[in-house]
Amino acid sequence: MKLKLTLLFSILSISIFAQTNLGIGLVTIKFDDKTVLPFYTSINDKEPVKTIRFFNDKSINSWNIKDLKNQQKWLKPEILWLDYNYFVFRCEEKENNWFKIIVDNESGKSLWIKKSKSTLFRNWEKFLQDMFSVQRKSKTDKIYKLPNKNSGAIRYSGEDCFQVRSMKGDWIEVFTSECDDVKSQLKSGWIKWKDGNNLLIEYFPTS
Template identity: 25%
Template sequence: MDFKALSIAIILSFAACSGSNNSDKTIEASVKEEKTENEYVGYLRVDLDMIMLYSKSVSIHNLDKSIYAEITGDTLSVNGVKYNLIEDRRDILKRHIDSYSFYPDYKVFILECDGVVSDFYKVRVKGGYKFIPIDNKHVKFETLEDFVLSSIPDVGNPSPLRKEPNDDSEILIGHEEFVYKSDKIQGDWLHVVCDIEYLECSPNLESGWVKWRDSTGLILRLAQTY
């Protein structure tokens, strides 16, 4: 509706104008909601260390908002059945919580996040979708870039350490023997530095670049810690 048409609508009918405004507001809110959902595509880290140490909780909900499972302290509850995150076998636990990375004995619980719906993160569990409340302070959303930076890069095939951030740059021989940590992202390339807490690197292997994504998506293997 252009300005002239809108002016005529105001003169002819105040009620019609109000309806138009309400419609515009609805469309605007819908666009904002869609944008917000798209911004929350990445990964969700659950702080199992804090939950298990201080008996905190995180709940996982079905799409109808009913509770599917709950973790409180070191106990996983699913449909009234309780499992111990440390004592019970990992394969048994993963029958119920099959996510991107779930290793409760190492305090690692990461889920792929495909957006937000109302007050919930929409996450992938067991090949489908579940909800986790946004207001739970023991979960943290990370974009793909943030997730790469907070993970431990597995430097090597298919992402060898190079001197410069391009596919034609020299490969730094011998980097497989050392552990690196993420430093910064430059386009499709990740700058890494030697993690001297594990082992001091040789002078020519103290830092370099690895390709973390290509046209197919993430190609760099990532390890996790807590």
């Protein structure tokens, strides 16, 4: 699990920064070697300010973004994991057929993209429910019986390999998933997943 975490968050450039606006959810881009994604400063703009183009990169046997090195000077999304078709942005607003997305998780810079067959919006609850697992960033963050700190903490010593059942404000209801130690099952518990714009969890799209 530690190796996968390192690969996921370091080599594969999944960007999670504490002070960047979490927004209302996330937009996943479904792409292939013919995908062209234009970005606009305003929904009234006729011409894009940035455009990225995908292609079939035979040198790595995978789809890739043209001129990726220069594009990454401004493109620092929530997830950029091309080998596994994960290309995800935090979404600040939805307006008609447009999404205002954070294109740089370090600076918080936002641009607009058009809704299309290539875009999938999910709120944070649905997004986290679709993850393979989540874990607490700090094991000092307790697991509670209900979504409040007065409900009493749950004693749990197993691996943090939770799935998300539901969300209530800053809290998520979690249970142990298939990757957890069978001897330490958690049928239901609540943890805080955020504090303001600070994520208190790490999530893993795949095993």
